[in-house]
Amino acid sequence: MKACKGDWVLIHNIVLKASERAPQVPADTKEVPLECWVKGFLQSDGEIGEEVEVKTMTGRTEKGKLIEVNPTHKHNYGKFVPELLKIGMDLKEVLYGGEAHE
Amino acid sequence: MNRDMSYEAVMGRKNEIMKKAIGIDYEVFESGSVAFDYEKMMKETGYSLDEMQQIQGSTGVGNTPLLEMKNLTKLARKLAPKGKGARIFLKDEASNPSGSFKARRASNAVYHAKRLGYKGVIAATSGNYGAAVASQAAMQGLKCIIVQECYDSKGMGQPEIIEKARKCEAYGAEVIQLTVGPELFYTFLNLLEETGYFNASLYTPFGIAGVETLGYEIAMQFREREGRDPDVVVCTNAGGGNLTGTARGLIKAGANGVQVVGASVDLSGLHMASDSQFNKKSFTTGHTGFGIPFATWPDRSDVPRSAARPLRYIDRYVTVAQGEVFYMTESLAQLEGLERGPAGNTSLAAAFSLAQELDEDKIIVAQETEYTGAGKHIQPQLSFARDNGIEIFFGNPKEEVPGKNIIFPKEPRFIKAVDIDVNKLKKSYIKNCIEKSNKKEITREDLEFLVKDTKSNIEFVKSILLENEINILG
Numbered sequence: 359m360k361a362c363k364g365d366w367v368l369i370h371n372i373v374l375k376a377s378e379r380a381p382q383v384p385a386d387t388k389e390v391p392l393e394c395w396v397k398g399f400l401q402s403d404g405e406i407g408e409e410v411e412v413k414t415m416t417g418r419t420e421k422g423k424l425i426e427v428n429p430t431h432k433h434n435y436g437k438f439v440p441e442l443l444k445i446g447m448d449l450k451e452v453l454y455g456g457e458a459h460e
Numbered sequence: 461m462n463r464d465m466s467y468e469a470v471m472g473r474k475n476e477i478m479k480k481a482i483g484i485d486y487e488v489f490e491s492g493s494v495a496f497d498y499e500k501m502m503k504e505t506g507y508s509l510d511e512m513q514q515i516q517g518s519t520g521v522g523n524t525p526l527l528e529m530k531n532l533t534k535l536a537r538k539l540a541p542k543g544k545g546a547r548i549f550l551k552d553e554a555s556n557p558s559g560s561f562k563a564r565r566a567s568n569a570v571y572h573a574k575r576l577g578y579k580g581v582i583a584a585t586s587g588n589y590g591a592a593v594a595s596q597a598a599m600q601g602l603k604c605i606i607v608q609e610c611y612d613s614k615g616m617g618q619p620e621i622i623e624k625a626r627k628c629e630a631y632g633a634e635v636i637q638l639t640v641g642p643e644l645f646y647t648f649l650n651l652l653e654e655t656g657y658f659n660a661s662l663y664t665p666f667g668i669a670g671v672e673t674l675g676y677e678i679a680m681q682f683r684e685r686e687g688r689d690p691d692v693v694v695c696t697n698a699g700g701g702n703l704t705g706t707a708r709g710l711i712k713a714g715a716n717g718v719q720v721v722g723a724s725v726d727l728s729g730l731h732m733a734s735d736s737q738f739n740k741k742s743f744t745t746g747h748t749g750f751g752i753p754f755a756t757w758p759d760r761s762d763v764p765r766s767a768a769r770p771l772r773y774i775d776r777y778v779t780v781a782q783g784e785v786f787y788m789t790e791s792l793a794q795l796e797g798l799e800r801g802p803a804g805n806t807s808l809a810a811a812f813s814l815a816q817e818l819d820e821d822k823i824i825v826a827q828e829t830e831y832t833g834a835g836k837h838i839q840p841q842l843s844f845a846r847d848n849g850i851e852i853f854f855g856n857p858k859e860e861v862p863g864k865n866i867i868f869p870k871e872p873r874f875i876k877a878v879d880i881d882v883n884k885l886k887k888s889y890i891k892n893c894i895e896k897s898n899k900k901e902i903t904r905e906d907l908e909f910l911v912k913d914t915k916s917n918i919e920f921v922k923s924i925l926l927e928n929e930i931n932i933l934g
Contacts, residue, residue, distance in 0.1 A: 373638065373647055378467060380643050387641050387735040390613035394647065395637040397629075415634040416580060416603045418654065433622045433835035436843025441852060441868060445787055446794030452872060453535050453795065 361410075361427045365400045368429035369412055371422030396420050397429055463653075470649050478763065481652040481659035483576050486764040494897045495909035496765055498772075502708075506669035506767075507568060509712055513673055515571045519599050521563045522673050524555040526681040526825075529808075531795040536815045539873045546691065546818035548811055549825045551678060554800055558595035558627075559588065559831025561674055561702065565662060566592035568670035573658035574600050580657035584648040584762060586610060586621045587698075587745045588830055593660050594631035604633035605657065607648050611639050612738045619844050620744050620803070623835030640738045645762065661762050662701055668767035671705020672712060678825060679713035689715040690823040692814060694807040697722035697777070698750035700758055700770035706827055707773035719775045723810035723877065724751035725803075726779040727862045740863035742782050742845045746806040751777075752880075756888040759896075771882075771889055771914050778877035780809040781857035783867040787875065788812060789838045802838050804830030813877040842866070886914040890924045901931040 361367055374392040398412030398420060410424045463469075470477075479485060489501045507515065516522040529548040537545030556563035566583075570593060573581050580603030583593045590606040597604035606628045611617045617637070625635045636651070638644050652659055661667065675693070682690050693710065695703040707720045725747040730737045732749040741747070755774075758766040788809035789802045808826040815824050834840065846852055851865040856874055860867040869875050890910055894902070902910075902925070910921045925932065 374467060374643055379641065380467065380646075382733075383641055383643070384731050384734045387733055390639070390735055392641050392643050392647075393611070393613070393615075393639045395611070397635070415629075415632065416605055416655065418634070431622065431626045433619045433626070434840060435834055435837060436619070436840035437846070439839055439842045439846070439852065441854070442790055442838065442842070444854070445790040445868065449535065449791055449795055449872060452538060453531060 359406045359427065361400055361404050361406065361424060363400055363402050365427050366397065366429070367400050367410070367412060367424055368395060368397050368426040369410060369420065369422035370395050370425050371420070394422070395425070396422070400424070465650065467643065467646050470646055470653070473653070474649060475764070477649050477652050478659065481657070482661065482664060482763060483658075484664070489765065491903070491905055493899060493903050494893045494906040495903070498769065498913070501765065502665050502669065502767060506665040509672060509676060512568060512669060516564060516567045516670070516673055519567050519596060520557050521567045522556070522677060524677070525552045526678070526685065527552055529796055532791065532812060533815065535795065535872060536812055537820065540816035543820055544816055544818065545820050546815040546822035546824045548815050549690065549823060550808060550829060551674070551825060551827045553674070553828040554804070554831045558592040560592065560804065561671065561828045562587070562589040562592035563595065564670040564673055565589065565667040565701065566596040566660065566670070568666040569593065569660040569664060570596035570600050570602060572666045573660060574602055576658070578656070578658035579603060580605065580655060581660040582607065582648065582651050582655065582657045583660040583662070584644060585662065587624065589662055590624055591627040591631070594628040594633035597633065598631045603657070604631070605636065605651055605655070606633050607636045607644060607651065608638065609640055609644050610637040613639055613735050616739055618739060618744050619835035619840045623833060640733060640735045642733055648762070659762065662699055663761040663763045663766040663768050665767045668701050668705045671702060672709035674827060675706035675709020676713045677709070678706070678827060679710055679715040682823070686823065689718055690825045691818065692719045692721055692822070692824040694721045694723050694811045694814065694824065694826050696746040696804065696806040696828060697724050697770060698745045698747065699754045699761065699768055700766070701768035702828065703770045704768045704773055720773055721810065721814065722751070722770060722774050722777040723807045724748045724779050725785055725806050726781055726860075726878070729861065730863050737863060739844070739848050740850065742841050742850070742866060743785070743803050746803045748779060752885070755885050757892045769913060771886055772912065773915065774882060777880040777882050777885070778810050778814070779880060780806060780813070780875070780877055781860040781867065782862065783857045783860050784869060784875050785809045786838050786842060786866065787868045791872070798829070799832055801830035801832040801836050802841060804828050809875060810877045813875050886916055886920070887924050889914060890921060891928060894928055894930055899930070901933050904932065904934045907932055
């Protein structure tokens with residue numbers, strides 16, 4: 359996918375390679391790099407996956423791999439957790455007792 | 461630029477960068493030994509209560525509602541022995557502009573940054589504090605960068621943290637998201653050096669002093685409403701600033717008889733810097749993974765001397781299980797008609813349990829709530845846990861194993877706060893002070909400092925010094 363200069367994009371870069379990680383880091387974390395995601399305005403036309411330069415919201419310049427154009431927040435309310443239904447019903451039973459609540 | 465940007469070189473410039481980014485010379489408060497002058501630091505670099513109320517009032521921060529939890533109190537009384545079951549109150553801090561008590565901390569920090577002429581502020585936080593700083597920066601016309609620890613190495617992010625990133629962006633901030641690891645501090649230092657912005661640390665005197673208004677308000681609201689101070693105030697405890705600031709505010713109001721209780725979600729067994737365990741937890745703050753290390757060594761924070769020193773003020777420290785806090789979050793919605801974020805209800809879960817130990821005429825307060833929304837809500841956080849292989853079921857929360865399961869209490873009587881041995885934490889703090897200072901002998905001033913910083917007495921501190929073969933000079 360092609361992205362144009364001026365597009366609002368998400369980029370990704372590696373801050374520290376696995377070999378550069380701090381000594382106090384646990385073993386499993388030491389096996390992976392320290393990665394970074396940041397958003398900004400693309401400084402020249404580019405393709406997804408290409409190394410690009412962006413200008414962030416505070417006006418800083420950052421370089422990294424182009425990940426997404428018009429990056430979208432996808433977090434939501436998750437899948438329904440049916441156990442939650444029981445909590446309110448149980449509590450109302452304890453507090454108001456059976457038919458008294460009707 | 462010819463500066464060496466390697467990890468070692470940047471970390472080596474830490475003190476120099478910090479001095480420029482906070483505008484405090486911490487050296488002047490040091491004794492050269494274990495002790496430092498905490499009260500002098502708070503006085504000379506903080507703000508008076510009047511000033512803070514003005515600063516906060518001008519941005520709509522504070523004066524949040526104090527709500528009586530009548531149905532939760534009724535429920536607690538049904539479970540408690542006859543005559544027991546204190547009245548439970550909730551300080552609805554979600555009513556602050558950014559949706560949590562952190563607005564109090566941020567308002568002072570950002571005000572101070574602007575007064576000193578900084579063009580922008582940076583904060584390293586995955587929590588509500590980021591949104592608070594971003595909101596205040598928007599109000600005061602400063603630029604803002606928030607650095608978050610958000611993803612594991614598979615690129616999977618905690619929903620709660622992703623939501624906070626969205627909120628920061630909504631206020632116009634730049635958000636930098638990293639994978640797990642303490643080297644976040646390296647990125648943070650790089651940014652401070654690059655931009656020359658103010659370090660809106662959670663742990664400066666301004667930040668902590670900003671929470672004093674919360675404790676003060678609690679005392680004043682109770683005096684107006686009930687004609688007296690509350691008996692117990694429960695504070696969710698992570699880095700210690702919430703508890704420290706609240707306790708200091710209560711003292712400033714003259715409410716010296718209030719018992720200050722810390723409450724944290726029990727995440728024992730999970731390593732906070734572990735890539736593989738990062739998404740096995742369902743609480744990203746208010747937990748023991750911060751609460752214990754920051755209590756036993758507060759100066760691990762991003763400033764040379766932390767103004768958050770919970771052991772100086774804590775009377776009792778309890779933990780609650782993840783399942784209990786989620787259950788209480790659902791109870792708050794179902795019985796009190798208030799939908800709030802889970803992490804902020806840690807103190808409420810503890811208060812519900814502790815109320816059952818107290819007489820009916822006593823008053824207990826959970827001193828915060830936080831906003832809720834997509835990602836940062838009981839439903840997505842539990843759904844995320846299930847997707848990460850965490851079992852969710854009803855049973856005895858005391859059997860919960862963090863990272864393996866979340867156990868909802870099978871009946872509300874199974875909600876029971878568990879005491880942490882505070883003396884053990886104090887002992888560990890004193891040992892840390894000695895180890896970090898590399899001293900075999902400490903001064904009389906150090907001894908007095910340790911007594912104050914652990915809210916203990918001379919005999920207690922002396923006994924620990926003796927155990928560690930440390931002499932006292934003079």
